[in-house]
Amino acid sequence: MPLDFVQLAPELGQFALILSLCLSTALFFLPLIGAHYGSHLLMRSGPSLATGFFFFVAFAFFCLTYSFIHDDFSVRYVATNSNSLLPIQYKISAVWGGHEGSLLLWILMLAGWTLAVAVFSRSLPLDMQARVLSVMGFVAIGFLSFILFTSNPFDRILPMPPQDGSDLNPLLQDIGLIIHPPVLYMGYVGFSVCFAFAIAALLTGRLDSAWARWSRPWATMAWGFLSVGIALGSWWAYYELGWGGWWFWDPVENASFLPWLIGTALIHSLAVTEKRSLFKSWTILLAIFTFSLSLLGTFLVRSGVLTSVHAFANDPERGVFILGFLLLVVGGSLTLYALRAPVVKGSTGFGLFARETLLLGNNILLTIIMIMVLIGTLYPLIADALNLGKISVGPPYFNVFFLPLMGLLCLLMAFGPLANWKRTSGKQFLSLLWKPWVISLIFALLFPLFYRDTYEPLAALTVFVASWVFTALIADTLYRIRNGSTLVNGLKKLSLSYYAMVIAHAGIAVTVTGVGLTSIYTEERDIRMEVGQHVQVVEYEFVLNKLVKVEGPNYIADEAQISVFKDGQFLREMKPQKRRYLASGSTMTEVALDVGFFRDLYIAMGEPLTETAWAMRVHLKPFVRWIWLGALMMALGAVLAVADKRYRKAVKQDIQVDLPTGKLLNE
Amino acid sequence: MNKQRLFLFIPLLVFVVLAIFFWRGLSLDPNAMPSALLNKPVPVFELPVLPAPENPSGLVTANQELLKGRVSLLNVWATWCATCRQEHEFLNTLKAQGIPIYGINYKDNNDDAQNWLAELHNPYVFSVIDADGRLGLNLGVFGAPETYIIDKQGVIRYKHIGDVNAAVWENTIKPIFNSLQ
Numbered sequence: 001m002p003l004d005f006v007q008l009a010p011e012l013g014q015f016a017l018i019l020s021l022c023l024s025t026a027l028f029f030l031p032l033i034g035a036h037y038g039s040h041l042l043m044r045s046g047p048s049l050a051t052g053f054f055f056f057v058a059f060a061f062f063c064l065t066y067s068f069i070h071d072d073f074s075v076r077y078v079a080t081n082s083n084s085l086l087p088i089q090y091k092i093s094a095v096w097g098g099h100e101g102s103l104l105l106w107i108l109m110l111a112g113w114t115l116a117v118a119v120f121s122r123s124l125p126l127d128m129q130a131r132v133l134s135v136m137g138f139v140a141i142g143f144l145s146f147i148l149f150t151s152n153p154f155d156r157i158l159p160m161p162p163q164d165g166s167d168l169n170p171l172l173q174d175i176g177l178i179i180h181p182p183v184l185y186m187g188y189v190g191f192s193v194c195f196a197f198a199i200a201a202l203l204t205g206r207l208d209s210a211w212a213r214w215s216r217p218w219a220t221m222a223w224g225f226l227s228v229g230i231a232l233g234s235w236w237a238y239y240e241l242g243w244g245g246w247w248f249w250d251p252v253e254n255a256s257f258l259p260w261l262i263g264t265a266l267i268h269s270l271a272v273t274e275k276r277s278l279f280k281s282w283t284i285l286l287a288i289f290t291f292s293l294s295l296l297g298t299f300l301v302r303s304g305v306l307t308s309v310h311a312f313a314n315d316p317e318r319g320v321f322i323l324g325f326l327l328l329v330v331g332g333s334l335t336l337y338a339l340r341a342p343v344v345k346g347s348t349g350f351g352l353f354a355r356e357t358l359l360l361g362n363n364i365l366l367t368i369i370m371i372m373v374l375i376g377t378l379y380p381l382i383a384d385a386l387n388l389g390k391i392s393v394g395p396p397y398f399n400v401f402f403l404p405l406m407g408l409l410c411l412l413m414a415f416g417p418l419a420n421w422k423r424t425s426g427k428q429f430l431s432l433l434w435k436p437w438v439i440s441l442i443f444a445l446l447f448p449l450f451y452r453d454t455y456e457p458l459a460a461l462t463v464f465v466a467s468w469v470f471t472a473l474i475a476d477t478l479y480r481i482r483n484g485s486t487l488v489n490g491l492k493k494l495s496l497s498y499y500a501m502v503i504a505h506a507g508i509a510v511t512v513t514g515v516g517l518t519s520i521y522t523e524e525r526d527i528r529m530e531v532g533q534h535v536q537v538v539e540y541e542f543v544l545n546k547l548v549k550v551e552g553p554n555y556i557a558d559e560a561q562i563s564v565f566k567d568g569q570f571l572r573e574m575k576p577q578k579r580r581y582l583a584s585g586s587t588m589t590e591v592a593l594d595v596g597f598f599r600d601l602y603i604a605m606g607e608p609l610t611e612t613a614w615a616m617r618v619h620l621k622p623f624v625r626w627i628w629l630g631a632l633m634m635a636l637g638a639v640l641a642v643a644d645k646r647y648r649k650a651v652k653q654d655i656q657v658d659l660p661t662g663k664l665l666n667e
Numbered sequence: 668m669n670k671q672r673l674f675l676f677i678p679l680l681v682f683v684v685l686a687i688f689f690w691r692g693l694s695l696d697p698n699a700m701p702s703a704l705l706n707k708p709v710p711v712f713e714l715p716v717l718p719a720p721e722n723p724s725g726l727v728t729a730n731q732e733l734l735k736g737r738v739s740l741l742n743v744w745a746t747w748c749a750t751c752r753q754e755h756e757f758l759n760t761l762k763a764q765g766i767p768i769y770g771i772n773y774k775d776n777n778d779d780a781q782n783w784l785a786e787l788h789n790p791y792v793f794s795v796i797d798a799d800g801r802l803g804l805n806l807g808v809f810g811a812p813e814t815y816i817i818d819k820q821g822v823i824r825y826k827h828i829g830d831v832n833a834a835v836w837e838n839t840i841k842p843i844f845n846s847l848q
Contacts, residue, residue, distance in 0.1 A: 320693060334678050338672070
């Protein structure tokens with residue numbers, strides 16, 4: 001009987017993974033040796049090896065996907081994460097629904113970024129490119145060994161494969177989970193490029209403006225992906241976990257938030273290093289930290305040292321492996337840093353109100369916030385290790401420091417774009433910023449008055465912070481185009497990277513508004529709803545018309561049909577469901593949402609009380625969309641910044657200027 | 668090496684300290700019973716008893732003294748906990764076998780809890796209302812359901828996290844339970 005591809009796919013995939021491990025090992029050694037001995041041949045092997053590495057990982061990924069699509073339940077990973085009744089789009093997303101497959105996705109992203117470096121960094125000095133690719137190869141070796149030795153997705157259950165799979169976790173059968181992990185991993189893994197650049201800089205000692213300019217687009221891109229990834233995770237939790245929260249300070253959420261905080265510091269610090277050749281050691285340290293925190297997140301999620309709603313099936317062996325790898329990468333790079341980073345000379349090159357000072361403030365605040373989040377996340381672990389007992393750290397701890405520090409950061413943010421490098425006079429700030437200050441203050445004081453009957457001082461504060469950031473941006477833009485003949489001409493002259501900054505900062509203002517106003521104005525009712533009964537939530541009225549049974553492809557559901565009226569006018573019908581999945585027997589709440597720019601209506605079914613009555617959770621969530629809209633704006637900012645022409649132009653000049661001279665660190 | 672360079676070793680030192688904690692953390696099970704409470708008496712409490720139409724206890728409040736005298740199970744449950752619903756039927760089976768089970772109704776709504784017992788039957792001798800989770804905190808509860816084995820002197824002898832089903836009962840809890848008789 002001839003073997004067809006379905007039967008062979010797992011073995012081929014496994015073989016492709018082994019080959020890619022071989023290629024990444026070569027990618028680590030050959031270009032590095034070449035760079036050391038000045039061998040052009042070895043240095044030039046980097047891009048080809050990177051291409052091969054990507055090709056074989058992509059092929060392995062394709063093989064696993066193929067096994068999922070064709071329901072090959074003799075593969076253990078497919079049997080535990082899929083089911084023949086599962087709709088096709090979820091069979092594909094189930095590829096990254098568990099530990100092994102999501103690790104493969106991680107590696108695919110890494111291979112993709114490595115390939116991107118090989119393709120887009122042709123204009124870099126050859127030895128720099130060789131070293132960067134070599135570091136990427138090293139990271140790849142770690143993760144490929146991890147997947148092959150501890151978490152192989154291609155393991156078979158033979159000779160007695162199960163008839164059917166045990167189904168994908170119903171929580172994960174959702175559009176949010178199709179796109180959330182790939183985008184998040186793009187962000188996580190993208191910081192490996194900045195890390196590789198930082199290590200290459202430490203190795204060569206070439207740590208100058210050109211280095212910062214090469215790193216910037218990569219850092220910005222990874223940051224943009226991570227912003228969207230985190231927002232998607234929050235959005236998914238909001239409507240799929242079924243309790244209407246959008247952020248829980250859960251260890252796994254924190255694990256993605258930590259690199260975002262330091263990544264934000266990094267993209268700002270890189271700006272200073274590029275423009276003013278300052279903060280060099282600091283920038284390198286941030287680049288190392290950002291990727292280290294990404295690795296730490298991976299360790300925390302997959303090793304079982306912390307309990308979390310997101311935690312993967314845990315295995316101490318895996319924990320030991322990642323910890324070992326973490327020690328090697330982070331410990332090694334920090335040792336290299338300690339030995340090779342330039343020592344700061346005690347000269348101050350900028351004044352009190354300079355843009356450098358403000359960006360330094362940004363960095364310090366973000367680092368403090370990161371450390372506080374890190375402490376909150378790791379405290380249970382540390383307390384346990386010191387025998388202080390089992391402790392969990394809840395949202396009150398995080399909110400107490402996070403909100404004031406974030407508020408302070410936003411207040412400072414308004415000054416940043418207006419400030420000049422080296423020094424800015426206090427008068428300049430005053431003349432440009434008094435109007436935004438007054439306008440924001442008036443708007444903020446009036447807003448709670450008109451929005452709801454009871455006056456919420458915290459809402460005024462939120463609105464003030466957000467509109468302060470926003471109006472200061474407008475003031476800055478107007479100031480910059482003051483010499484343009486017309487408004488349009490002026491706006492045309494501004495660079496793409498300036499627009500990028502404006503949009504990203506405005507995105508922060510939008511997110512702040514969303515977070516603040518949602519937290520303050522959310523109305524929640526946990527109620528018993530009888531058929532025919534009316535429930536009033538502020539200006540909305542909900543009527544339960546009937547309860548029906550609905551059959552889906554792999555579940556049956558109780559569905560409530562609820563009419564919504566606003567001020568007596570019929571608005572729409574909403575249909576929340578309580579689903580029971582047949583294969584696993586687990587139940588899931590499908591929330592009904594009415595999405596709006598200024599408010600979401602949210603209904604989730606609780607428990608059945610009688611034949612005609614259910615416990616229901618009805619929420620009115622004002623401005624909740626703004627949280628994620630802001631994140632999208634930040635990502636758009638990242639895209640625009642990377643698209644700015646000056647990177648491509650500037651790189652060409654640098655090759656001529658910097659290649660021969662290449663300053664040494666300790667000069 | 669100049670002095671300023673020594674400062675550059677600080678990040679490395681911080682990381683090494685963290686790594687030691689991670690190493691320790693790997694060998695600790697976050698779900699394991701805190702050793703502090705094992706073989707210690709049940710924490711002191713005085714809490715209202717949940718009114719139950721089926722098999723009422725007649726008590727208005729209860730305290731830790733009432734748990735003494737016989738080997739028993741102390742079960743943490745709540746209506747918001749899906750696993751508790753799965754577990755409940757097996758608790759009814761245990762009650763039918765004459766195993767005394769005390770309940771802690773953890774961070775719950777009283778009406779919901781009473782409806783639950785009316786609908787699914789009441790396996791508990793009594794359930795105390797731990798509305799703010801204070802007793803749960805003292806016991807070191809991670810989440811519902813959790814089940815403790817209490818000996819005749821009111822001392823905690825074992826803690827089980829997750830639902831009690833036939834397998835857990837036969838393999839883990841019953842042997843300890845019987846050894847304490």
